[in-house]
Amino acid sequence: MSAPAMPEKVAGISAVKFEKFGLRHYLICLKGVVLRECLRFLHQRERFISSLVRPLIWLFIFAAGFRQVLGVSIIPPYKTYVLYEVYITPGLCGMILLFSGMQSSLSMVYDREMGNMRTLLVSPFPRWFLLVSKMLAGVSVSIAQVYAFLIVAWFWGVKAPPIGYLMVLPALFLSGMMLCALGMLLSSMIKQLENFAGIMNFIIFPGYFASPALYPLWRIQEASPLLHKICLANPFTYAVELIRFAFYGQIEWLSLGVVAGCTVLFLAAAIIAYDPSRGLVTRKQDTGGNG
Amino acid sequence: MQHVRTSGPGDQSAALDVAGVSHSYGSKRALNDVSFSIAPATFTVLLGLNGAGKTTLFSLISHLYDTRRGSIRIFGHDVSRASGEALRRVGIVFQARTLDLDLSVHQNLSYHASLHGIGAGEARQRIAALLDIVDMPGRQHDKARSLSGGQMRRIEIARALLHRPSLLLLDEATVGLDIQSRAGILATIRKLVETEGIGVLWATHLIDEVEDGDHVVVLRQGELVAKGKVADVIRTSGATSIRDAFSRLSRIEAAGIAELSP
Numbered sequence: 001m002s003a004p005a006m007p008e009k010v011a012g013i014s015a016v017k018f019e020k021f022g023l024r025h026y027l028i029c030l031k032g033v034v035l036r037e038c039l040r041f042l043h044q045r046e047r048f049i050s051s052l053v054r055p056l057i058w059l060f061i062f063a064a065g066f067r068q069v070l071g072v073s074i075i076p077p078y079k080t081y082v083l084y085e086v087y088i089t090p091g092l093c094g095m096i097l098l099f100s101g102m103q104s105s106l107s108m109v110y111d112r113e114m115g116n117m118r119t120l121l122v123s124p125f126p127r128w129f130l131l132v133s134k135m136l137a138g139v140s141v142s143i144a145q146v147y148a149f150l151i152v153a154w155f156w157g158v159k160a161p162p163i164g165y166l167m168v169l170p171a172l173f174l175s176g177m178m179l180c181a182l183g184m185l186l187s188s189m190i191k192q193l194e195n196f197a198g199i200m201n202f203i204i205f206p207g208y209f210a211s212p213a214l215y216p217l218w219r220i221q222e223a224s225p226l227l228h229k230i231c232l233a234n235p236f237t238y239a240v241e242l243i244r245f246a247f248y249g250q251i252e253w254l255s256l257g258v259v260a261g262c263t264v265l266f267l268a269a270a271i272i273a274y275d276p277s278r279g280l281v282t283r284k285q286d287t288g289g290n291g
Numbered sequence: 292m293q294h295v296r297t298s299g300p301g302d303q304s305a306a307l308d309v310a311g312v313s314h315s316y317g318s319k320r321a322l323n324d325v326s327f328s329i330a331p332a333t334f335t336v337l338l339g340l341n342g343a344g345k346t347t348l349f350s351l352i353s354h355l356y357d358t359r360r361g362s363i364r365i366f367g368h369d370v371s372r373a374s375g376e377a378l379r380r381v382g383i384v385f386q387a388r389t390l391d392l393d394l395s396v397h398q399n400l401s402y403h404a405s406l407h408g409i410g411a412g413e414a415r416q417r418i419a420a421l422l423d424i425v426d427m428p429g430r431q432h433d434k435a436r437s438l439s440g441g442q443m444r445r446i447e448i449a450r451a452l453l454h455r456p457s458l459l460l461l462d463e464a465t466v467g468l469d470i471q472s473r474a475g476i477l478a479t480i481r482k483l484v485e486t487e488g489i490g491v492l493w494a495t496h497l498i499d500e501v502e503d504g505d506h507v508v509v510l511r512q513g514e515l516v517a518k519g520k521v522a523d524v525i526r527t528s529g530a531t532s533i534r535d536a537f538s539r540l541s542r543i544e545a546a547g548i549a550e551l552s553p
Binding site: 024025026029032043124125 | 354
């Protein structure tokens, strides 16, 4: 069905000749969404600082305190005994992605009725593309936070081979997308997760502690076989291991497979759940509009 | 009751065609079988008190909500089935402020341009031209936070025009503004209809924003209670003025009449 000819007037606002969207237009849109998120992040220094404080507290205080309590034997990818702060650094990278991803995905769901998401969602590009672009933008900012953390950790003595700093990038990207999509899926489907406290209590803390972020899986298995099984069923476990191995220039194929598979699965499910005719949005409408 | 334009719902040449649209929030019916269409290059006022269903209707037209009952077409493009084609032809100014306060005017507008696939170079040219049109020349580098409410609205109007839409939707665009800002914005929009041939749907509850030559659509509690030219609405409602007509159609008690003015 074609639209009637548009009126052509003086300043040309109405002289509409729409070309079909091609790859170039999609890239312009993606670039715009990512750039905006980065600009916002640069303008909110307190957000940047607070995002760094949390993992640094774990690194400086928690790791120092537990160094003597928790021994870490030689397990891949480590070739020697490592200090506890060295062990938990990949987990703390995962924690940054976890917090940041959950926060941004929650805001995508909760702020749907607010300005920023509204302007995004009335774009003529397909909704799935807009949501993926928004997630990519959020993950880009998370990755910048992780690298800032790794720089501080480097000065603290947590150093990886130079190739590790490069190889960890795709691992961070994939893990970030998986966590962002998971956050959006869960907060779209479960009413109790519509606020950050719910996300913290039901996703971030269980997800973080039931993983090898703070202690190796073999230690967990010794302590509780059931908890070990839970850890193995936790996608965050594989994200942490993917980051840990990449940080030392290696690929942990099982983790890569699980994280990649979960990313695709969660992303597809999150986009479907975000559809206005389903999931949370339908319920949110129950509260009524204002006009 | 006659339609806003002479053609009826389903008209392919209409800038906006709303046909039999209903919408509910759970068990609460927000819109009930609303039908009207507006012609290109006309100024149509969507009148209704708070809770009449104006914002719900805007959310449906802009595809924020799915239209489950009825259909909405923008220049013949179904908002549900061809939302991309429909949304390319419409510019929207939401009731709530949607500028990012941390960013500059240029950054806000560039972001919107990218959401319509407009490259940086072309966006820069359009932004400069549109800031002239909305009477904010050379303000590209001002922080959005530093602008007054009226200036923010002007920037939002420039943003809504950036992708050269043929239909402009404005939801309570003058709420919270002083008289001078309101008059200025209204004049800018009316001029756009005249000079650019843009169709405008202007949602408001302020009756003094209606002029004699306008088309009006009146909503009351989700029901369409009148539509047509101002004179027609006055006549068919048996009123003496559009203010009187709106009061009667909205069944406003005497104490509530003050709400029709800012």
